[in-house]
Amino acid sequence: MKNSIKIERAKKNITQAELARLAKVSRQTINAMELGKYVPSTVLSLRLAKIFEVEISEIFTLEDSDWD
């Protein structure tokens, strides 16, 4: 799964640490998500969508490998 957290973060001009605080997770988790190492839960995805004020599908996109 691809995500545009880093891009959305740049648009909002906030750091990983600020986003982490807003989403109530650790900065390491934000970092791991941006690097594609961690796929967030539905709850965290919804929180991110709310923070960025976009639809959830604008942040996360399925890849072919997600169907395997």
Added chain:
Amino acid sequence: MKLNFLFPNKFKKIGWFTLIPSAIIGLVTLIYEYEPSFLDFNVPAIFVDEITLSESKRLFGMVNNNILNEILGVLIIISSLLVAFSKEKLEDEYISKIRLESLVWAVYVNYGVLLFSFLFIYNFSFLWVMIFNMFTVLLFFIIRFNWQISKLKKSAYYEE
């Protein structure tokens, strides 16, 4: 998803402060077979099977025992549970995932070591395996989990 069977974060420190000294003392007294006589007590027991002059097998009974190893064993088990299963400062879902993975890993490693020992260690030496095996699942978990967390903190040190 609020129920996670973990202790509050503050218990982690208490756990470490108890675990380190009791593990060291436990290991030393085990190796030197130190059993101070003031800790000899008659204690209640079940499944008593004493090798005495008149060999007796009883379901319940009193046995004479040095309680130092019991005290240390209890301290080590409780404190390693606290160290292993106290929440991180910010226990989020990613940490929980690492926790679960580390637990699976620790169980595999523990039983891998046990299988090996089972096949190649015999007689009295195997007693040592059993003694250490009481604590190794938690020990392997603690090592692996903390290693992963510190790796994570390092990898996220530089932003962008």
